Amino acid sequence: MTHNTPLSPRPLHQPADGRRRPMTVAQLRAHGVPAAEVDEQCRPGGPWQRLLPNVVLLHPGAPTSDERLHAVLLYAARERPAGLPSVPVQPGTEGTPDPGYAEAVITGLAALTLHGFSGAPPLPSLDAFDVLVPRMRRLRSTGCARIVRTAALPAAVQVTGVPVAPVARALADAVAGLQDAGVVRLLLTEAVRGGHCEPAAVVRELNRARLLGRPHVVDAVDSLVAEGRAIAEQRLYRMVREHGLPDPVWNVDLRLPGGPHLGGLDAYWPEQAVALELDTRAHRQDDDALWSEYARKREHLERLGITVVHVTPRKLRESPAHQAAVVRTALTTAEDREPAACVVVLPR
Known part of the structure; x- marks a missing residue:
């Protein structure tokens, strides 16, 4: 027994659905599982598997979208001492911040899907999930984790326990990787029509990301602004009538x-x-x-x-x-x- 192994191994957490979520090697060590045993369990044909560097899935077979999502967060999150606050969370949002996800926020298309966008692809169809981390973090994109660096992390919205970027920021990060003008227009219009955010917030994030110089983005923004004004006018008529x-x-x-x-x-x-x-x-x-x-x-x-x-x-x-x-x-x-x-x- 090494000095890193607890005297009394702690039981591994088992969710209600019967399938264990991914865990980091450090978390497994805290539960009394030494690195050598992790390597043995993750051997080819073994009961466990490594999804990402230092992230282990505690069952064989294909991971679910939820397991891939949490694996990406575990991979990107900074290990932090107990008591250190995690990613800032917007007040009034759903879920509870996971203490293991410090300095990691899901963004891009995966975030839009979690926000309920019908125009965003379902999670199983995404090969990789975009995750925001501070600019100075030494991480690289690998497997299903695509690292997006930022000077300042946005206040995360909790969706089913997952820290997710606000809609306007998630849209900008998604648009940065899209070339299809129709898809860009569809997502921007849904943001306003669905009541997720105002056009000004979207354009502000697109401007911050220096995306307004792309012709297909400019065309989509013009449609977005027109859509936003039409909706605002309808709300104005309703305000006069109802009050x-x-x-x-x-x-x-x-x-x-x-x-x-x-x-x-x-x-x-x-x-x-x-x-x-x-x-x-x-x-x-x-x-x-x-x-x-x-x-x-x-x-x-x-x-x-x-x-x-x-x-x-x-x-x-x-x-x-x-x-x-x-x-x-x-x-x-x-x-x-x-x-x-x-x-x-x-x-x-």
């Missing part, structure tokens, strides 16, 4: 009588001089210039006595009642403000 706000005039342009164009608006209440504008910027490289245009238009309208309510698609999705209250307050306090300048309202 009893007075009907505005929709999608109009404002002009000074005989003067210049003041800008387009998504909704306008002429009697109260209240304007509403949806911020559907996609956070591309020209974002600063576009925001400056938003700000100039808002300042000009407010100098004319028009109150501008600025709403984002995310706020409409997450807190429509609060956004309706903001609009209602602007409408009910109109009498307390100075009368607005006379403007011409034209259909856009």
